[in-house]
Amino acid sequence: MLRLGVNIDHVATIRNARGGAHPDPVRAARQAAESGADGITAHLREDRRHITDGDIDRLMAEIDLPLNLEIAATPEMLDIALRHKPHAVCLVPEKREERTTEGGLDIAAGHNHLAPYVRQLDEAGIRVSLFIEADPVQIAVAEAMGASVIELHTGAYCEAALRGDTEAVAGHLELLKIGASEAFRRGLEVHAGHGLTYDTVKPIAAIPELLELNIGHFLIGEAIFRGLREAVTTMRGLIVEAREEAVE
Ligand SMILES: CC(=O)[C@@H](O)[C@H](O)COP(=O)(O)O
Numbered sequence: 176m177l178r179l180g181v182n183i184d185h186v187a188t189i190r191n192a193r194g195g196a197h198p199d200p201v202r203a204a205r206q207a208a209e210s211g212a213d214g215i216t217a218h219l220r221e222d223r224r225h226i227t228d229g230d231i232d233r234l235m236a237e238i239d240l241p242l243n244l245e246i247a248a249t250p251e252m253l254d255i256a257l258r259h260k261p262h263a264v265c266l267v268p269e270k271r272e273e274r275t276t277e278g279g280l281d282i283a284a285g286h287n288h289l290a291p292y293v294r295q296l297d298e299a300g301i302r303v304s305l306f307i308e309a310d311p312v313q314i315a316v317a318e319a320m321g322a323s324v325i326e327l328h329t330g331a332y333c334e335a336a337l338r339g340d341t342e343a344v345a346g347h348l349e350l351l352k353i354g355a356s357e358a359f360r361r362g363l364e365v366h367a368g369h370g371l372t373y374d375t376v377k378p379i380a381a382i383p384e385l386l387e388l389n390i391g392h393f394l395i396g397e398a399i400f401r402g403l404r405e406a407v408t409t410m411r412g413l414i415v416e417a418r419e420e421a422v423e
């Protein structure tokens with residue numbers, strides 16, 4: 176079954192716009208759980224622009240679903256991850272000036288820096304995921320580094336879809352399919368995420384080697400119009416449809 180991880184970062188974005196406590200990301204996580212989410216993803220950024228340390232404390236204490244904690248590979252974030260010991264940690268690239276994640280982590284170039292993070296997280300019993308492009312070198316390095324999981328960055332595919340570039344959509348989708356197959360062959364668990372919407376999710380969900388999709392910004396935006404429960408159940412339904420159609 177293809178799992179759905181709901182990223183609640185942008186509930187915190189709206190909350191932080193006024194510096195109060197509403198809307199509460201933990202309440203959103205609870206509603207997502209009640210609506211079919213298999214996990215919660217939260218990105219504790221160095222600048223705390225959305226998810227805060229207190230949000231992570233409460234998610235760990237109050238939400239039964241597995242938490243996939245996204246962090247940059249820094250000593251501060253490693254300490255926080257080792258203290259909480261979430262179900263999974265996904266190492267992601269981070270630049271303070273970025274509006275959102277702009278691509279996959281270059282684990283080939285950053286091997287020597289990242290390998291100790293993967294080892295320490297793994298030794299703490301945390302499933303380690305690396306957020307990378309669907310690139311054969313990056314996938315090979317992820318295996319060599321001892322990661323359990325890779326999460327394929329679907330941003331370029333989604334951006335091509337947004338600008339209506341059907342040729343680029345097909346090209347990026349093919350790269351994602353090849354990457355997922357290669358990663359699976361190497362014994363890695365394969366996830367995908369970034370920018371997915373109702374219009375773009377089904378071709379990705381149809382990739383048979385994928386075990387988890389992490390989706391956030393679109394769902395939180397859609398929740399403004401139809402409520403979070405319906406936004407999540409609709410996404411879950413599309414994912415199920417995609418898998419059923421793929422086997423027909
Ligand atoms: C790694 C990724 O694509 C997202 O999970 C990440 O959380 C995006 O960053 P923002 O949530 O800050 O947009």
Ligand SMILES: NCC(=O)COP(=O)(O)O
Nearest residue numbers: 182368369370389391392
């Ligand atoms: N890792 C991707 C994620 O958690 C959600 O990304 P997005 O749907 O908010 O772009």
